[in-house]
Amino acid sequence: MQALMMDRPLLISSLIDFAAKYHSDTEIVSRTVEGPIHRYTWKDAGARSKQVAQALSNKLGVTLGDRIATLAWNGYRHLELYYGVSGMGAILHTINPRLFPEQIVYIAEHAEDKVIFLDLTFVPLLEAVADKLTSVEAFVIMTDEDHMPDTSLPNVLCYETLIGDQSGDYDWPEFDENTASSLCYTSGTTGNPKGALYGHRSTVLHSYCVCTVDGLGLGSHDVVLPVVPMFHANAWGIVYAAAMCGAKMVMPGAAMDGASIYELLDSEKVTLSLGVPTVWLMLLNHLQETGDKLPHMDRTVIGGSAAPRSMIEAFQFNYDVTVVHAWGMTEMSPLGTTGMLRPKHAGLSAEQKVDIQVKQGAAVYNVDMKIVDDDGNAQPHDGVAFGNLLVRGPWIASGYFKGEGGDVLQDGWFPTGDVATMDPDGYMQITDRSKDVIKSGGEWISSIDLENEAVGCPGVAEAAVIGIYHPKWDERPLLVVVRSEGSDVGKDEILAYLEGKIAKWWMPDDVQFVDELPHTATGKLQKVTIREQFKDYVLPTASDAAE
Numbered sequence: 371m372q373a374l375m376m377d378r379p380l381l382i383s384s385l386i387d388f389a390a391k392y393h394s395d396t397e398i399v400s401r402t403v404e405g406p407i408h409r410y411t412w413k414d415a416g417a418r419s420k421q422v423a424q425a426l427s428n429k430l431g432v433t434l435g436d437r438i439a440t441l442a443w444n445g446y447r448h449l450e451l452y453y454g455v456s457g458m459g460a461i462l463h464t465i466n467p468r469l470f471p472e473q474i475v476y477i478a479e480h481a482e483d484k485v486i487f488l489d490l491t492f493v494p495l496l497e498a499v500a501d502k503l504t505s506v507e508a509f510v511i512m513t514d515e516d517h518m519p520d521t522s523l524p525n526v527l528c529y530e531t532l533i534g535d536q537s538g539d540y541d542w543p544e545f546d547e548n549t550a551s552s553l554c555y556t557s558g559t560t561g562n563p564k565g566a567l568y569g570h571r572s573t574v575l576h577s578y579c580v581c582t583v584d585g586l587g588l589g590s591h592d593v594v595l596p597v598v599p600m601f602h603a604n605a606w607g608i609v610y611a612a613a614m615c616g617a618k619m620v621m622p623g624a625a626m627d628g629a630s631i632y633e634l635l636d637s638e639k640v641t642l643s644l645g646v647p648t649v650w651l652m653l654l655n656h657l658q659e660t661g662d663k664l665p666h667m668d669r670t671v672i673g674g675s676a677a678p679r680s681m682i683e684a685f686q687f688n689y690d691v692t693v694v695h696a697w698g699m700t701e702m703s704p705l706g707t708t709g710m711l712r713p714k715h716a717g718l719s720a721e722q723k724v725d726i727q728v729k730q731g732a733a734v735y736n737v738d739m740k741i742v743d744d745d746g747n748a749q750p751h752d753g754v755a756f757g758n759l760l761v762r763g764p765w766i767a768s769g770y771f772k773g774e775g776g777d778v779l780q781d782g783w784f785p786t787g788d789v790a791t792m793d794p795d796g797y798m799q800i801t802d803r804s805k806d807v808i809k810s811g812g813e814w815i816s817s818i819d820l821e822n823e824a825v826g827c828p829g830v831a832e833a834a835v836i837g838i839y840h841p842k843w844d845e846r847p848l849l850v851v852v853r854s855e856g857s858d859v860g861k862d863e864i865l866a867y868l869e870g871k872i873a874k875w876w877m878p879d880d881v882q883f884v885d886e887l888p889h890t891a892t893g894k895l896q897k898v899t900i901r902e903q904f905k906d907y908v909l910p911t912a913s914d915a916a917e
C-alpha cells in the first residue's frame with residue numbers, strides 16, 4: 371500500500387525560500403574582500419539568488435547540469451551563488467584556490483566549467499592560467515563596477531552589473547531531487563584530485579543532520595560563523611543548514627587570522643563557529659596575547675584533522691566554550707561523526723570528559739560505519755582493535771565524477787582511507803590514514819597518536835611521524851619536528867617527554883628537525899612529500915639490527 375503523503379522533491383531552492391519567507395529579517399554579515407562589513411537579510415539573499423539564476427539563464431545561456439565554478443572566500447555573493455546556481459539546476463563547482471595552479475587547471479578542465487565566478491583576490495591566479503581553461507566562456511568578478519580591476523582575463527564581467535538588471539521575479543524550477551547540485555574535488559595527497567558530486571536530496575538530508583541536537587545542533591537561536599571555507603566540502607554544510615533553520619550567519623571573507631576572527635566573534639555575538647585546528651590555534655594564540663574572552667560563544671566545532679587535547683582543554687577550561695569534535699570527508703558531504711557527550715558521561719570529571727572528546731565521535735543518523743582488517747573481516751568494537759573504516763549512507767559518495775578511480779565501493783561501503791578504533795558506545799577514533807600507518811613487526815603504530823603526543827612537548831610547534839624501513843621490524847617510526855620560535859628543544863628532551871605517554875615499542879627510533887613541514891591545500895600534513903624527503907634517510911637503529 372502506498373502512503374498518502376505529498377511527493378515534494380527535496381531541492382536546495384526550498385532552503386533559501388524557507389529562510390527568505392520565515393526568517394526574512396535574520397541577518398547575514400560578511401567581511402568583504404573590498405574591506406567593509408556587509409549586512410543584509412535572508413530575504414535579501416533569497417531575492418538576489420533568484421537574480422543570479424535569472425542572469426545565468428538569460429545572459430550566459432546556462433542550463434540544467436552545466437558546471438559553474440567559484441574561486442571565492444566565505445561571503446554573501448558566494449552564498450547567492452550556492453543557491454542561484456544549484457537552485458536553477460546547474461552544478462556549483464567550488465574550486466579550492468589553495469590548490470596548485472596546475473591542479474586548478476586540471477579540475478576546471480575535468481569539470482568542463484562554463485563560467486568561473488571569482489573574488490578580486492584571485493584575479494592574478496586566474497590570469498596566469500586563463501589560456502589553458504578551454505571550456506570557460508566567461509569570468510565573473512564578484513564585485514561592483516567601482517572595484518573592477520584592470521585585467522587580462524578574457525570575457526570578463528562584473529557580478530553586480532550581471533545580476534543588477536534582473537527582476538528577481540523568478541520561480542525556481544522543479545526537477546528530480548536526485549539531480550546533481552554541486553561538485554567538490556578532494557585535495558588528494560596522491561594522484562589527481564577527484565570530484566565528489568553532491569545532489570539536492572543528499573544536501574537537504576545532510577542539512578537536517580546539521581540541525582539535529584546530536585548533529586551540530588544548529589538552530590535559529592544560533593549566530594554561526596563558518597571559518598571553514600565554502601570551497602572545502604561546502605563549509606561543512608553550514609550554508610545550507612543555516613537557511614534550513616534560519617540562523618544568523620557571519621562570514622569572515624579572506625581574513626582568518628586570530629584578531630580578525632575574534633573581532634567578528636565578539637561584535638556579532640557568535641554562538642557557534644567551525645574550523646580546522648590550525649585556525650583555532652591562531653585564535654587561541656590571539657586570546658592568550660590579548661587576554662580577551664569569548665563570552666557569547668557556546669560551542670566550537672573542530673574537524674578536518676584531529677583536535678589536539680590541549681586545544682579542547684583550552685576552549686573548555688579557559689574560555690567555557692564546549693568543543694564538538696567532528697569527523698567527515700569531502701566524499702561524505704562531509705559530516706560522519708560528532709563527539710557529543712551522553713547522559714552516562716555526566717558524572718565524569720572534566721579530564722575524563724576530554725578523554726572521550728579527543729575521539730572523533732559517534733556516528734550521526736544516516737551514517738553507518740564499520741572497521742575491517744585488510745581481508746575485510748569486521749573488527750570488534752572494543753576501543754582497541756584497529757581497522758580500515760568503511761561508511762555508507764545517503765550523503766556519502768557512490769563514486770567519483772566521470773567515473774574517476776573506477777568502482778570505489780566495497781560491497782556497497784565507501785572506504786574512507788582512515789584507520790580507526792570503535793569503542794563499545796560507538797565512539798570512533800582515527801588512528802591513521804591507511805597509507806600512513808606504521809607497520810612494525812606485524813603490529814600497527816598510529817602516526818597520528820604519536821604526532822598528537824609530540825606536539826604536547828614544550829618547544830615543539832608541529833610534528834609528523836613517518837614509517838622508515840627497518841631490517842628487523844620492517845618499519846619503525848621517525849619523528850620529524852618543527853621547533854617553536856626561539857626553542858632549541860632536542861631529541862633527548864622530546865623522547866623523555868614521550869616516555870610513559872605511549873607504549874614503549876611505539877617510541878620513535880629517531881627525531882629529525884626541519885624548518886617547516888609540507889601541507890596539502892586543505893592544511894593536512896603531506897606525508898607523501900615528507901616520505902620523499904626522507905627516502906634516503908637511514909635509522910640509527912637499522913645498523914644495530916643488522917649486526
Ligand code: AMP
Binds near residue numbers: 672673787892
Ligand atoms: P577532506 O575530504 O579534505 O575533508 O579530508 C577528509 C579526511 O580528513 C578524513 O578522511 C580524515 O583523514 C581527516 N579528518 C577529518 N576530520 C578529522 C578529525 N576530526 N580527526 C582526524 N582526522 C580527520
